Amino acid sequence: MNAELTGQPAGHLTGHPAEHTRTAVVTGAGSGIGRAVAVELLRAGWSVALAGRRVETLEETAALAPDGTSLCVRTDVSEPQDVAALFSSVRENFGRLDLLFNNAGTFGPGGVPVEELSYDAWRHVVDTNLNGAFLCAQAAFRQMKEQDPQGGRIINNGSISAQVPRPQSIAYTTTKHALTGLTKSLSLDGRPYRIACGQIDIGNAATDMTERMRAGILQANGELAPEPVMDVSDVARTVRHMAELPLEANVQFATVLATNMPFIGRG
Template identity: 40%
Template sequence: MTTSTRFTGRTALVTGAGSGIGRGIALAFAAEGANVVVAGRRRDPLDETKALVEQAGAKALAVTADVTRADDLRALVQATVDHFGALDIAVNNAGVLEGGGLPVADVDEDAWRRMLDINVTGVLLALQAEVRQMRTQPGGGAIVNIASRIGVHGRIPGTTAYGATKAAVSILTRGAALDHIADGVRINAVSPGASATAMSLLPGETAAGRAERMKSAVPLGRVSTVEEVAAAVLYLSSDDAASVVGADLVVDGGSTA
């Protein structure tokens, strides 16, 4: 059962929605009345997210798509419009971190290219497909790209390559926001810090070990919850943020302060 009507009648698309932050964002939109389209490369996790969205009382659609393929993204947007009639909100969350812990000189070329393809090119291609639809609609739409606090202040050893791709997302967000605000499309970003997902765990680390490490690593003394990151995304997607354009909202417990 939904708990809010802030997004009732609107349709939100979330990429990388099979787990982690993407799943949390999808569930947050469901709780606030939106129709939710979940996208990702693997069907089983998407079906799990879709079922959870429906349990929350929202209508849902699951579509497999590879964000590195423009054809997949065009088909994803078309499926969204065919099913729900419009694309009001898009969250470009799909991303990977590979080669973590390695200095720049030792980053594997294949890992680098994969991060570029998914984290940067994937966002560009998604923006293109989403904006082309939204600018044809009365009222336009809102897009939120998921960047990273590492792209804002890359001071964690072994994450420079990943941070470079996320810094690119932040710059892409700002430029696209200015390019398309006249089309009625608001584009912003959220940059999470360490959050309660598998991506923030060190190799072999448990959630309890991470919690202990974060007591000194993060000024707030803990990781951000998935719900806290999702709340930032929903704010930027909402009418409350009608004059927010090209922002990068950092949710990191003070790590970049």
């Protein structure tokens, strides 16, 4: 049952945050890039709220860093009441928020031509990737502005689809391009409040979402071709580097990708 309806804080806390521990929210923390980043932060001593649709997968993530302090919160980022409950729980359990890794997302139906994509499918991708990112960023921004000492950092997962599209990916590509605008606006509006915002564009990290790339994926010339992937831990270390900079410094945009993937020269 949603904590907003019961009056109880969402999620459950594992471990005890130290007084000066840095705190983070990672969305989409139950798998893939979100899981890798959450574990990297936990092992580095951060207290981390793990947000995702399935509590059991969040608990699996937490178990990968048993000595860390984690808070598992069932969250559908496209639902405003879920996002409000998530950040309320973070405030109650951790007291402050230093980082939001805005990562939750969905590719949507693959291989569907533009003219055949249903509005429901389009709307699901937009609600998750764009509206969900906005809702989480807004809640984090509000908390970072109000807390004492003021400030914090937001890192958006843009994907290299924020720069160039894949064939038949109009919903995903559109939302990821929009995230770049979200990142820039947050960066500008956050200046007076010591809120930094950056974006990481990731290409072919080895996760369940990219498994099909090993077998062959549609290229711009219409052919199917396998693509190389990189270890997702390389992405996690990059996010941690961005997260641990002092607020006087910011990685505005970073692109991390498998070296030989068809990105430079895609076409």
